[in-house]
Amino acid sequence: MHLPVLLLSRTRRRIQRGQAIVLGSLSFLVLALMVTLSFNLSHALRQKMSLQQHSDTLSFSMAVLEARALNYYAVSNRAIATSYVAMNSLHAYMSAASLTGEMMRASSNNFMQIALIEFGLCVACEFMCDHCEHIAEAIQIANDFSDAGDDYDDKVKDFESNFNTAMEGLDLMVDNIHTAQRSVHDKTLQAVKDGRSHGLSQLKSYTAPNASELVSAVGSINANEFNCAVDGMECQGSESNSSPEARARVMTEIANATRSGWPATRTSPGMGSPMNKPKYLNAQFFQEMDDIPNxxxxxxxxxxxxxxxxxxxxxxxxxxxxxxxxxxxxxxxQDEGNITHQWKHGFGFSSFKSEIWSDDSGGDHKGDGAHSGQHRFEGVNVRALTGCAGSGNCFMKFRANPDPDRDWGQPRVYSYLSMRFRVGDTKRAPWELNSSAQVKLTHGQQGDGNLTVAATEGMAMSKSLVYYHRFGDDGWKEAPNLFAPYWRAKLHPYTKGDAQQVLEAAGNSEAAQMSQVEGVAL
Structure with a gap:
């Protein structure tokens, strides 16, 4: 018996009914997983961007602190050099003032020579001529010049106490400036080492509140880089420290080159010129020299x-x-020169010279009659740099490095941070599905599998460079130094060597190995 065709078609449709539900359910499951993954990926990318932004900000901010410190060293080094220039000027004025007594004594010596000439002429005329009277007059004039020299020495001596006070003040100021330099260095060193000091901790609240602190081993790299920028500080992996004497020569040459014209070189016109007397001495002094012999x-x-x-x-x-x-x-x-006198029938010629100096043994002053007390000066950078915080005229000198791979000695600043991306709370992050953010899949005889839909943790690393660049078209031609405040900071790309050093210091050995693979972008 054959069934009707209509009945057969209805039966076949009933058998096929429900297959679309299975496919639809699977599609909805895949779609749900894709939506979940999309939410988790978006959340992870947002967290990663925040972490990288915080890492860049931290690295750049630490570099800015270093640049400001180096600029402070440059400005304060100039203040130290200016102190030495002021000391030179003080000594120049005291030496010039002391020259008055020496010139009077040289004039006294000239008239004693004239007295001897007159004595010879007196003997030649058998003591029966005017030359014999001139002997006594010349000796009297010589004594008057000698007394005037003593008077001028006393006047200079009256100023010596103020001179010594000024020298002590300038010497102490250099000590205080360098003490401030060391304080700035120590505080900057602490900031780049821990990534928190001096306001850096506030960066987290603005960019990535859940980020980790700077890895201490990476902070130690930063501290070493900053130390290596200053000659005399403990440093590994760069040029060795120069000697304290070599550093002293740098400041000495700069201080001497900075002197103004008069303290550096004081001269009078040559012989035969109507203006052959020192212009820096008062005209009244020269009038007195003329008045003594009437x-x-x-x-x-x-x-x-x-x-x-x-x-x-x-x-x-x-x-x-x-x-x-x-x-x-x-x-x-020192000041020196020559003076010649012609009087009556005699002629006298003498040299004069005044000197004054200050050193750690108390210094001295010539002419001796103008000297009182001690002129103390500790010297330029006489101690090792680490021994100058309390005393000793030290300063900060840049430690140059000829290796371009070391950026010529300019300090580099690194940051390495990590942050947990997974929230772990489905009330705040329902897209994570559960506390483990995993979906368990069962596939018959092939067993079970877990699908993780949310990243657990991420990391970010950044590098900045503290570099020197004077303004102007030819600014790059000037070598880095700590006497001009043109230090700046910028974010800088990683090299493979930098990446390996930082990642190994952070304990991420797998990433350190991957960073050395050719073609891996850093």
Missing amino acids: NEAQKMINGTRGTAKTVKDNGQLTQGGREGGNEGSMVAA
């Missing part, structure tokens, strides 16, 4: 010159240019 003598002053410098010893005062070995252990000044 304006009856002809005098000529020539060859007058003077200078004041920071030197190793007095012998370097008149040497030009840069002297090798000038460690700046004393500040000294």
